[in-house]
Amino acid sequence: MDAHNNAVASISKRLQKFYLQRQPFRVYHGSTNSTRTSEKNSDNTVDTSRLNHVLGVDKATKTALVEPNVSMDSLLDATRSAGLVPLVVMEFPGITVGGGFSGSAGESSSWRHGPFDSTINWIEIVLPNGEVVCASKSEKSDLFWGAASGFGTVGIVTLLEVQLRDAKGFVELTHYHTASFSDVRKKIQDELANPAVEFLDAIVFSPKSAVVCSGRLVNTIPIGSKPRRYLRRQDPWFYLDVQKRAELAKKPVVDYVPLIDYLFRWDRGGFWVARHAYKYFFTPFNRITRYLLDNYMHARVMYHALHKSRLSDTYIIQDVGVPFDDADGFFNWVDQTFNIYPIWLCPLRLRRDTPDAAHGLHANFADPNYPEFMLNFGIWGPGPTDYQKLVHLNRAIEQKVHELGGNKTLYAQAYYTEEEFWKSYDRPAYDDVREKYHASHLPSVYDKVKVDEDAKRKAMEGSRMPVVLRNVRPFQGLYGVYKAWRGGDYILQTKKTSALTVKPSKRDS
Template sequence: MCQPEDDITKEHPSPPLPQNWWWNPTSPPRSTKHHARAPFHLMDFLMQYRWLIIIPVVLPLSFLWARLHLARAWIKKRLRGEATHEKHCARIERVQQAVKGHAKGTDGLICTARPSFWSVSTRDSAYKKGARYQVDLSDLADVVDVDLERMVVKMEPYVTMGYLTATLLDMGVCVPIVPEYDDLTVGGLVCGYGIEGSSHKYGFFYDEVTSMEVVIASGEVITATRDNEYSDLFHAIPWSYGAIGMLVGVEMRLIKVKPFMKVTYYPVAGSIEEMTKAWNHFLVPTDKPWAEYVEGLIYSSTRGVIMTADYAEADEVKVSGKVNNMGFWYKPWFHKYVKEEILDKTDDGSPVVEYVPTRAYYHRHTRSLYWEADLLVPMGNHPLFRLALGWLMPPRVSFLKLTMFGKMWKYYNSRFAAQDILVPLHKTAACMELMHDEYDIYPLWLCPHRVFKTRMGTMLDCEKDFDKTPLGPGDTKDAQMFTDLGIWYTPGHILRGEKWDAAEASHKLEQWLIKNHGYQTLYAITELNEADFWRMFDKTLYEKCRKKYDAVGSFMDVYYKIGKKNLSASALSAKS
């Protein structure tokens, strides 16, 4: 006989939530800079009504592509059988043969054959235009092996986060860091930038990698680990964006996970300084263990929500909590749900607890592309739209790029900001104030991050004297705590019909980062010139490995891959 629910609750009462001391709703908002009125431009009209193409064309294409991709992957898997080390090695050998066939100086520089519109980056990858030596890595898209004894997974660079979590979670394991967007690939996250709400414990995505397989300019495949003879290559690959060699395999650590996440929402109100104090408190509490995940959504200069999440067993969920399966197509978009159901409905900032299926939590920002979908499909979060067409979301970034033609792409990037920046934790408030003044974009995403000290000349490292006593919140002798701040939207100045200079705002932000030991992520458009780029990043190990592994003249230099003023591939041989 089933026990009544009331009796279960009495027998297993939920622990009381702590009082929220971070609720000061009387704090005045930070003043906003106002600019001169902007003249009307036809492109504004086209951008405003872009949804007339996105809904009937892009959304169905995105849905069909996703289904065809799944069907194609299933068919290919049936034809070739389960992924094996032998098949993985055969694919690597094909890459090796392609690279060995490259003639330095006459064939142009090597890059992947992946079309630029398939990338999730806001850059147009102009460096690939006219490239004469492209190497196809598209076959390298399998999870090769899951070793539950060693607790590692071996995978290929085109494995996506959506595919990886679907493969691993049924085994009760996952990688420690799962960047939210389904289409992000292992290769991009290792060679570029990959963080999540668990990064305050585990670092970058690549910090949990145990070994890498890299094809260098000679065609040789090298297995690099953190402590073997190729440890310099291991530490140089992150942030190099394929400028040293071609990543063809990754082994990464696994952790045990549970089927649910217990999510606690803490509404916060006050000045930017007060909200960052709350951020520090929930990020690195001194009175209890750190949460597995921490995330902040700041909705204005005075209000936001900080969330913590920990893994939970199904038995705990049955006993003590409500389940929000936010992954269903008819559910509100996550950032809208947090604002409208948590922040807007509180009078005193009381915390709210709920349980979320683990995979739904991992990919909570996918359906709305964080909050970019607010611009792309303005009515997309309406209950009727979600019910009728929500199953078509999200639009694929690659198809969205195809709706931008000619000067439209350039104009779009002058009216839209996509920036992820990394700053020391103690600089968070100052950076938030700068971003408010220059961009006035909300929500503002806060994600914690631990940067591990290397002192090897890696492109990123901790501040020089961070490990001097007293240590900052969350700092240790081996690692420093940082905050990632993310914006992806149209600046408030443009929404108010005012002039706004994207290049000027980006330049001010970049110069501030250089002076304050901050870093700009490289999937976004940058205004950095080459000298300033290498003031922000340390090129010591990067240049050493470029020379040692003969990448110079074979692979494109990282700056000319990511710089806004990048050149065509045919012109890059002199800049390699």
């Protein structure tokens, strides 16, 4: 805690200096799993990269005290040593606790527990004037919910208490194949009503083929069964394995997946986005090439390469939630407009349980009339080569989701005009929090997530790649791969070390 407190004091002092001048600042986290880059600049940047430790795991209260730059794999290393696991674990090992809290992250257990921010008990946050305060769901709840999904525009979160639950060794995962979108949507709704289900998502491979993946934690597997693995070089990619086996079977397929393999099942291949890299680089896509190129097919490496190459600027990368009543119509529109497959489906419980949550960007989530569940669509794939057409398609998604009363996850680039953006998000509630806690002079969430054409142009001009090759296939992508390789062992799947103290429960002592 001494090292933590010293780091927080340093951040506080730096923010005080900026606040006296009413100067906006940037936060350097050290890494990113967003579509936006994270750059270090000494002039107006606050470096929080040292805040990457698990400070304690309490077995009695089933909580973990965690700094914001702790990655999901490091957090799981710490909690599993105490026999515990977070209620919601984001799908990529490199996603951080702070990023999940500030960015509305959700996964297959979020239909039960809500987004990751709903599983946080309290936060320590340095306000823009340098004041260090704690906020929870019951004390300073306006600040807590204002910072949740706030993308760092209310202050700098420096510590979080994460809720945990008892861990088990395996996820019993049942795959149900369906032959139409309406069938997959109905099956998801049936599983939502099943109290035994703990994890739930689906993959749509085409209008006539989809698989619902429904899971629960178990400690043992039946005699004669073998664990289904997904994290080793020789293992299949999760979505390919599910597609092949579920489509061939005439009945539900049941697997027993080791817990960590399940939680990070999407890491190899980045869901399925990495498949596009094989096509981009004119490389055969088969078991041999996936085996040989495995180091480069993990999310940490892919994000690094995408940022350095700027190829992410040419992709459609959207996560949007729509009410279940409108899901069939939205799917038909996506199918006709984009024809991008597979599509990830994940039910999310977004409605908050208490009026005290009616603050910040998503104050409407606390409205009792707000839908309890949304169906999230993950739409990811190469866009048109014409940039204006790419913008048009992204804007079409945003407008369609707004029309249906849905919600867009803002980790991806936003193409809204400012007026359109604030029609979809609660500006008065968000501004109230920022005014009260001295953050009004900072850029807003809209300023932070909108596509910045000038920044994209400057990044390309600052590249060391020859001008004639910057946007030429495959040289643009090769530059990103080269930068990922130069990133060294950290990029190739090593993890930051976390300091850990495990507090024994009364029974253990």
